[in-house]
Amino acid sequence: MTAVEIAAAVRSGQRLARSVVDEHLGAIEAGEADVHAFNLVIADQARTRADEIDGAVAAGKDPGPLAGVPVALKDNMCTRGLATTCSSRILEGWEPPYDATVVKQLHNAGAILVGKTNMDEFAMGSSTENSAFGPTRNPCDLSRVPGGSSGGSAAAVAAGFAPVALGSDTGGSIRQPAALCGVVGVKPTYGLVSRYGLVAFASSLDQIGPFTTTVADSAAVLDVISGPDGRDSTSIGEPQPPVSDTLGDGVDGLRIGVLAELSGDGIAPDVAARLQAAVGALTSAGARVAEASAPAAVYGLSAYYLIAPAEASSNLARYDGVRYGLRVDASSTPDMNTATRSAGFGDEVKRRIMIGTYALSAGYYDAYYGKAQKVRTLIINDFASVWEQFDLLVSPTSPTTAFSLGERTADPMAMYMSDVCTVPVNLTGQAAMSVPYGVGDDGLPVGVQILAPALGEPIMFRAAAVLEASL
Amino acid sequence: MGQQRITRAECAHVAALARLELTDEELERFTGQLDELLDHVAEVEALDVGGLAPTMHALPIANVLRPDVVGEVLDRDEVLAGAPLAEDGQFRVPPVLGEAP
Amino acid sequence: MNANTLDVPGLGAPADTEWETVVGLEVHAELATETKLFSASPNQFGGEPNTHIDPVSLGLPGSLPVLNQKAVELAIRVGLALNCRIQPSVFARKNYFYPDMPKDFQISQYDEPINVEGWLELPSGKRIGVERAHLEEDTGKTVHIGGGGRIHEAGYSLVDYNRAGVPLIEIVGRPELRSAEEARQYVAELRAILVAVGASDGKMEEGSLRVDCNVSVRPAGSDQLGTRCEIKNVNSLRSMGRAIEYEANRQIDLLTSGQPVEQQTRHWNEDDGRTHALRSKEEDYDYRYFPEPDLLPLDPSTKWVEEIRQGLPPLPRDRRLRLAEAAPSVDVDHIGLAVERSMDELAMVAIGGGGSPERVMTHIVHNLADGFGELAAEALADLVQMEEAGELTATQAKKVLGALVDGGGSPREAAQALGFEAMNTGELEALVDKLIADHPEEWTRFCEGDAKLTGFFVGQVMKATQGRADGKAVTQLLNARRG
Secondary structure (H helix, E strand, C coil): CCHHHHHHHHHCCCCCHHHHHHHHHHHHHHHHHHHCCEEEECHHHHHHHHHHHHHHHHCCCCCCCCCCCEEEEECCECECCECCCCCCHHHCCCCCCCCCHHHHHHHHCCCEEEEEECCCHHHCCCCCCCCCCCCCCECCECCECCCCCCHHHHHHHHCCCCCEEEEECCCCCCHHHHHHHCCEEEECCCCCECCCCECCCCCCCCCEEEEECCHHHHHHHHHHHECCCCCCCCCCCCCCCCCHHHCCCCCCCCEEEEEHHHHCCCCCHHHHHHHHHHHHHHHHCCCEEEEECCHHHHHHHHHHHHHHHHHHHHHHHHCCCCCCCCCCCCCCHHHHHHHHHHHHCCHHHHHHHHHHHHHHCCCCCHHHHHHHHHHHHHHHHHHHHHHHHCCEEEEECCCCCCCECCCCCCCHHHHHHHHCCCHHHHHHCCEEEEEEEEECCCCCEEEEEEEECCCCHHHHHHHHHHHHHHC | CCCCCCCHHHHHHHHHHCCCCCCHHHHHHHHHHHHHHHHHHHHHHHCCCCCCCCCCCCCCCCCCEECCCCCCCCCHHHHHHCCCCEECCEEEECCCCCCCC | CCHHHHCCCCCCCCCCCCEEEEEEEEEEEECCCCECCCCCCECCCCCCCCCCCCCCCCCCCCCCCCEEHHHHHHHHHHHHHCCCEECCECEEEEECCCCCCCCCEEEEECCCCCEEEEEEECCCCCEEEEEEEEEEECCCEEEEECHHHCCCCCCEEEEECCCCCCEEEEEEECCCECCHHHHHHHHHHHHHHHHHCCCCCCCCCCCCEEEEEEEEEEECCCCCCCCCEEEEEECCHHHHHHHHHHHHHHHHHHHHCCCCCCCEEEEEECCCCEEEEEEEHHHCCCCCCEECCCCCCECCCHHHHHHHHHCCCCCHHHHHHHHHHHCCCCCHHHHHHHHHCCCHHHHHHHHHCCCCHHHHHHHHHHHCCCCCCCCCHHHHHHHHHHHHCCCCCHHHHHHHHHHHHHHCCCHHHHHHHCCCCCCCHHHHHHHHHHHHHHCHHHHHHHHCCCCHHHHHHHHHHHHHHCCCCCHHHHHHHHHHHHC
């Protein structure tokens, strides 16, 4: 059952939330040992919550639009009294004393939290292999990675552990794993979903979004978690129209561009072929499709790998062994800070902290961080021109299908290249999503990325629904 | 292949600034990896962006303010619950050695 | 000696060189808001450690800052009162590790502060430039345990984050002060402005006003600045004055003995009355400032700034001008003191109520140093009028004033309660006549014009009346008897 179906059945009393939860906990029990999607499963709490929902329905109350829907949460969103680790040793033992805004929103909508999912440490990575708790495997092929950094969330949905998971997307961390696991993944417009309680990686790029098996489910979840939040200064102040309402409006007459810079060089032929098939489907549905170009988009990766680490180097300074999490003792506070951080962070996190520290340091700021922020302006300007001619853009989500575990761990640059199609949108703040569109030569899922201008979610979802229906 | 963009010594300096201690092996490896990344991102050096303002936020919003009204505070037990070491309602740390820089 | 040190002004200066002290002050003031700069936990002095805390002020993972509107308004008030230009501003992160900083970075304003290019006028009329006055968050507090509480010898430290996130305004003055006394006047004036506009309570002893002093010296007449040292840990106006004087002398001693001044941060030690080196310029920290991505730019509208300007109370400078106009014969220092003590309003009302400006100001400057308690301005006016009518002597008036400060009420009742009934004229005449008869020799000399004898007779009257008589009235009576 999809999330929308579950909620309808639970709200109308046709199905007990408890049976929904038991069914998914059963799936977790059966498959989790192979997939390792979770850092934490809260079976008892989920059952208790399901009983509450059922009690509310029995009492004639409406528990909300996601009534009884099991949800898995990436382990970088704060949950009061529940360990939140970011898959890092450095947060060992830490239980936040507060809930992230999205956690409250899901709760108020009647959703049921079943667990916290594995991820690349502090969301830094593209394969979920950079986890202190071991890698997650792709449910479609256990020898492959699920993508990352929200690999646990993507895998949980792909494996049927939960119909809905939330992830966070800083440079593609929702869309890329969604593509590799064959599920829908959405990176909303920056500021549409509150970041309060999302453990920061790169503040100006991070955005929370859903993983689901269907486009309609993603729309339903986005409608619950989007909206203004006084606790997040970068939250968009005005409520937006629900995307669910216009999901079936089609693409007839829409101008859709195939973004040349993200669709040519370096894209595997089988992935490119699926993009062509998607273009065909959109054309058949009445869209006018043409090639589009945002030349500066090719510099996205370079700008991203300066800006994101710079912000991260500052955001991750607080893990110093003083207030929470790991402490490795030493004879002075500076030495204790160093010992704690050296033991608590994994290689990739250290690497990015060092890149970012370097990019911000005296004498290099202008050449690196300052320059990257100007390149960001250049990319935004190029996209602005594109939006004068097109309503939406499409590209592959990932240059390849899921790669093998261990294949890229020794070569950080090769791993970084996995994000080439997804990072430009984080730099511009625009909306994008990945929709599964068949399989590649290896039989593994391929995702098509749909890009929309800021707050263009309604038409983006219309195109996604058309692609989904055309399969 | 261009010249080396970051030296081992610079890499060690950056690690110290970030309060990270690297083994010789890590320092060697990270220096090479950082150098490779800096070499890749050097493509932006050639771009003419002189007339452009840097983008700090993708969305053009300003003046987000909250009213000066007291809200909920955390119980001290919650504040100290995660502390590696606490004493007298405070966080205990080893000697700090000196004033803040 | 290398080429570098040759540039230091004063090196090799003749022994009789006159030196000029140059001081620039950086003042941090806690803003009087209800809540912290970026979160809703209370901004309150004291309290049990770690009880004014929310996820933001503890820097918990996932927490985000949201700017306090009141703090911005207070910062603009300060900017306007210091004649600054109010401009669009950006918050930045200042990155450094220290346990009292929950995020290991401080949110401050760096290259785009809210207030720039202002000035402050000292009571003397001299204007001191204000480079900037920007918003930033305070840190927590660290207590050092063991080793006598000294930072370098402590066994361990304890951290309390109640103060973390309290809004501060940092006012950076230009190096245009020329003495410890001018520095004292500057801080006193600045404090008066901060209190007047409601921005801060200005309490140095509670740490809500903190001053760092940049001190350098140069040969008098030079237009170049010498190498400066920054002095931290001055906790009162008095210790600031001492610290500046000590530091200037230290630098002069160095230069006159041919040694260069090293650019340093130095710590004032109240106990030994000296400054001690904390760190030198070479160890300058790389703070890696960059714009705070969790906060948006601040661009106060002209309308808002104008509203704030309209709502500003009279500033100390305006109040000094007003009081000087009402009491034109009074010394400017005394006018300044009355305003500094916030007694100018009392003085204005008392003068307006008929008290002579000189007597009113005498009481304010000399007799009310510890505050005016329950004293009402009308009562002060009445008291001064009673003095002028000869109903009270200066000594009596001072005692009555003390009673009014303690318990309020009218001066007439207070004088009665103290037994200060004015002597009636007949009583005084009888006494004077008796004294003339008892001291014929002195009286003759007085009649011959020896003015010293006035004091003798007045003194005798005072002695006999235990100070109840009015000296002026006695003099008048003596003159009348002489004819």
